[in-house]
Amino acid sequence: MAKFKFDIKCIFSQPVVQISSNLLPHTFIGDRRMAMDVTSKVSQIIDRLGELSAVAQKLSKPITSAQKLRMSENQTVYLMADINGCDGDVVIGLLKIGTKNLYLFDSSGQTRKIDKARCILDFYIHESRQRMGVGKILFDIMLTEEHWTPVKCSVDRPSEKLIQFLKKYYGLEKIIPQANKFVLYEGFFDEDEDDDVNRG
Ligand code: ACO
DSSP, X not given: OBOOSSOGGGTOSXXXXXXXXXXXXXXXXXXXXXXXXXXXXXXXXXXXXXXXXXXXXXXXXXXXXXXXXXXXXXXEEEEEEXXXXXXXXXEXXXXXXXXXXXXXXXXXXXXXXXXXXXXXXXXXXXXXXXXXXXXXXXXXXXXXXXXXXXXGXXXXXXXXXHHHHHHHHHOOOOEEOOSSSEEEETTTTOOOTTOOTTTO
């Protein structure tokens, strides 16, 4: 797990916090001086977890960094910590999601332009905590907060572990082939009452 020299409790008033382009936890309350301090600590956490995720996925460089998040209006990083656990206060996971305008093939091979397609961009649970159900907890919190359903998510270059994860918990198996790096599943284009995928 990722330990830091500073006290992470000022960021994690709860186990999972959402960070957007201002690099502050959604729970943050404080003055300007406190905001600067917290932003600097959040940046260090995101950079470290982004690097660990890249290593785990054998990528040449991280997909997630504080600098990239600062420049991205449509992205949110969910960070998960274990506070007062057997290892002390540690950060154990990261999930980056966002929306993108994408050209995608539907099941019949027709090209569709989807505005604000929901995307899973980066997902990492520390090696010491994998396969214990932690990823499922974090993913489910994200789904609840964003009001997303798994089948309506496009997944950016999923690893084999994530493919297995999505199959196991959400029954996602049948892929709609794409020309780009995103993976979509059968049902992505189906319309239902609270669906806005097809409306953009
Ligand atoms: N091999 C195969 N399947 C795995 C593995 C593995 N080593 N690890 C997790 N899974 C899948 C399986 O379905 C597993 O169920 P099982 O143990 O019954 O086979 C299930 O995930 C376990 O669920 P959780 O414990 O809730 O998941 P976890 O906490 O391990 O988080 C995650 C899943 C995020 C994929 C984690 O394994 C991880 O960080 N892996 C390394 C980085 C990575 O591959 N991230 C996804 C990159 S792609 C992207 O982000 C768009």
